[in-house]
Amino acid sequence: MWQIIYHPATGNFEKISADLSPLNGSFIRIRPDYIGVCGSDKSILAGKRKVYDGLILGHEITGIISEGKGLDLAGDHLSEGDRVVVFPNYYCGECEDCRHGHYNTCRNKISIGVTAQGALQEFFDLNPKFAIRVDEQIDPELAPLIEPMAVAVHAIMKFSDRHKRMIVIGGGSVGISSYVTAKCLGFDDVRIVEKVGIKREELKKHVGDVYQSIDDALGVSTGPINILDTVGSMETINDIEKLSGVIASGSEAVVSGLESQEYSLNQAYFVRREITFRGSIIYTPHDFIIARDVVGREADLLKKTLTLADIHTMIEGLKDRILNSTDIKLILKI
Numbered sequence: 001m002w003q004i005i006y007h008p009a010t011g012n013f014e015k016i017s018a019d020l021s022p023l024n025g026s027f028i029r030i031r032p033d034y035i036g037v038c039g040s041d042k043s044i045l046a047g048k049r050k051v052y053d054g055l056i057l058g059h060e061i062t063g064i065i066s067e068g069k070g071l072d073l074a075g076d077h078l079s080e081g082d083r084v085v086v087f088p089n090y091y092c093g094e095c096e097d098c099r100h101g102h103y104n105t106c107r108n109k110i111s112i113g114v115t116a117q118g119a120l121q122e123f124f125d126l127n128p129k130f131a132i133r134v135d136e137q138i139d140p141e142l143a144p145l146i147e148p149m150a151v152a153v154h155a156i157m158k159f160s161d162r163h164k165r166m167i168v169i170g171g172g173s174v175g176i177s178s179y180v181t182a183k184c185l186g187f188d189d190v191r192i193v194e195k196v197g198i199k200r201e202e203l204k205k206h207v208g209d210v211y212q213s214i215d216d217a218l219g220v221s222t223g224p225i226n227i228l229d230t231v232g233s234m235e236t237i238n239d240i241e242k243l244s245g246v247i248a249s250g251s252e253a254v255v256s257g258l259e260s261q262e263y264s265l266n267q268a269y270f271v272r273r274e275i276t277f278r279g280s281i282i283y284t285p286h287d288f289i290i291a292r293d294v295v296g297r298e299a300d301l302l303k304k305t306l307t308l309a310d311i312h313t314m315i316e317g318l319k320d321r322i323l324n325s326t327d328i329k330l331i332l333k334i
């Protein structure tokens, strides 16, 4: 079978052939056909996130089961011919976090496509409990979006009030997933802030409610607000801090972005103004089930945000294509 491996030292991808080992009896084997590219792939290719030589990327995965059967993460039966999406953060089920249902913060987590081999290959084997079945109603090209959508679901469920204005910082794929998810889950006033002009114009083609700055999005004071920071940089955190004198006490901020490893918070913000500040990382199996539903319901809008590219014709220029892409969401056809 073929595999596409990545060499971080040179930035090159290489297509190799490898032996197909017999399938572990309790696993399923899938043939991946669409894989989404996201910010974490970009940070690997930009060298911001160190990975081992020979890593196979690909963690937003859908494919058809070619062999094996079992129960998926929702408890549904899987068998040959079913389409699934992979839950690519394998949790251990035994650590302190897992035992309390916090599978997303598992201390022994294996992240495929990042810390273990991903799915840019002809076949991919996995434990069926890390898959979710998607039926024919979901367009296969959209199915990889269930993973980033689950990131958004997890973050959005942390807000206590759906009727506060929500400001989503960042118009990347997580930003737009968050916008769509929040609307779908009944948040009535959602606004995206994207500072970069070209990205903002691209977004405006698909959704209204796109603003240049938090101040613009805030408009006339509406009482406490929800802020979702999908960037998580020093700059975006500082922007939120600056709002502390303006927005009403009782506002809530959730940070799902991971751009800066460290930032400081001014006590005037979250102590004196009593503004809640929470972190949010990936998702639990339950979030995946909700995300599958959101992708099904918002298919028309989401479809417009996709750019499809055939992986086999672009292996040589893959790094540049991914790093320099201005697509809202790039999907590789395998």
Ligand SMILES: [Zn+2]
Pocket (backbone or CB within 6 Å): 037, 038, 039, 040, 041, 059, 060, 147, 148
């Ligand atoms: Zn991703």
Ligand SMILES: [Zn+2]
Pocket (backbone or CB within 6 Å): 091, 092, 093, 094, 095, 096, 097, 098, 099, 105, 106, 107, 108, 109
């Ligand atoms: Zn665990």
